[in-house]
Amino acid sequence: MSSTPIGQCQPYDPRNANYPLNLWWVAGRSDELEDGKLVSRKLLGTDVLLYRKSDGSVAAMEDRCIHRGLPLSMGWLDGDKIVCRYHGFKYSHEGKLVEIPTQERCPKRGALRTFPIVERAPFLWIWMGPEGEADIEEVSDFPWLRDPNWVWAGGHLNIMANYMLLKENVLDLTHFPFVHQTTFGALDDYEAAATFVQEGSRVAFIKEFNNQPLSPIYNKDLEWGDRLVNRTDKGMSVSPAEHLFTATIVDPNAGPGERSEYLFRFQHLTTPETNTTHHYWWAASRNYGVHDDASAWIASIAQTAFAEDKEVLEAIQRRINESPAPLELPEVSAIADQGGLMARRQLQAYMERESR
Ligand code: FES
Ligand SMILES: [Fe+2]
Structure with missing residues (x-):
């Protein structure tokens, strides 16, 4: 067996991320999201919360309350909204902070990062790069x-x-x-x-x-x-x-x-x-x-x-x-x-x- 040098290719450096963000990646399986189930999953270094909305489509957002940082996956759903288990901050499926139980108004800049997500059963595909660059045509289907x-x-x-x-x-x-x-x-x-x-x-x-x-x-x-x-x-x-x-x-x-x-x-x-x-x-x-x-x-x-x-x-x-x-x-x-x-x-x- 002969051998070839590896050229400029390097083994993987654990200190650096070697994955592109601008790509559709599998985030999970369709059958994981049964009624009301909150799935928390670390993808490309970010904790993501996944759940199915009442219209059957899937929501994907950062799994961290912007109040004091509790994972939202520890909370519960109120319709399509997610409620934080710590002090009850409530977010829409678009990641917008819509309710703080102890006051009337919410700070305008209160929002979680959301991610485009596409279901091609049996898989769910997520885009974690800049949202404007996501092209649904590029999602794989089997x-x-x-x-x-x-x-x-x-x-x-x-x-x-x-x-x-x-x-x-x-x-x-x-x-x-x-x-x-x-x-x-x-x-x-x-x-x-x-x-x-x-x-x-x-x-x-x-x-x-x-x-x-x-x-x-x-x-x-x-x-x-x-x-x-x-x-x-x-x-x-x-x-x-x-x-x-x-x-x-x-x-x-x-x-x-x-x-x-x-x-x-x-x-x-x-x-x-x-x-x-x-x-x-x-x-x-x-x-x-x-x-x-x-x-x-x-x-x-x-x-x-x-x-x-x-x-x-x-x-x-x-x-x-x-x-x-x-x-x-x-x-x-x-x-x-x-x-x-x-x-x-x-x-x-x-x-x-x-x-x-
Ligand atoms: S940490 Fe979520 S409401 Fe306080
Ligand atoms: Fe193998």
Whole structure:
């Protein structure tokens, strides 16, 4: 295996934020906001309060009362207004202070910061950059997660590691036979490198597994045993917030008029929490074997595998955090790291655009 220098790319400095604000990030899942539920979540270093209004849309604002700083998520809703639990200051869903119980008038400058938020079920997307720059057209949507011909499972992990460690992890699947020996990796041969491509601002890898038996995660409910089939994996870092993986499975023995193509997808949606921690929402879906127990089975295998990644990434981050000079930690890259290095440059381009 040959190695390439990392050039100007650097490991992550825990002292600096390495995420752009001008981007739609996942803030949570639609099904978290049941009637009257207040969700508090730190996103991009800011504590955000999320709740569903009576018209079904979602409100997002800073989770800190401007009186004496209690998290508003400890209070309660009065219609669409939020009441602080400490001295009863009341705010509209637009973040405006509308009532102080002990006096008639409210100071005019009493307002909380609010954030544009868009629901594309099953996910909620938030914009934390300057409000005027938010473009709803740029919000991602995954309609197949609402399609009855697909089955899916999803979850959320709070990972104590910089989100780019996960971005790089999902762009380099050569970790499968090591980290996921029993979950994902059993049959696939990752020794030959993937092909890496730049598609506009997106970074992708493509890897073909032709004439091979299917790994158990894909074979479940096809029950093809050792049958030799063709599979193309494509993983893409769509933006720093989103990675989409699709396995396209083709049965070369399908007769005329018989179904020959099957899709399995993973979404890896990463939102920084702090400089050294992140939220990881994943979704795993397929358009075959759609039955009542399928979702639970997909969830169980994906949960186990992603817990394996979490353990590895958190151990790496601990070493970065403990280092007195994190930028000087040596790092040698392999050919398989090309996608990860391209993702670092993708991020760099976002950061540069933002600083202009
Ligand atoms: S801290 Fe919220 S009302 Fe006083
Ligand atoms: Fe993994």
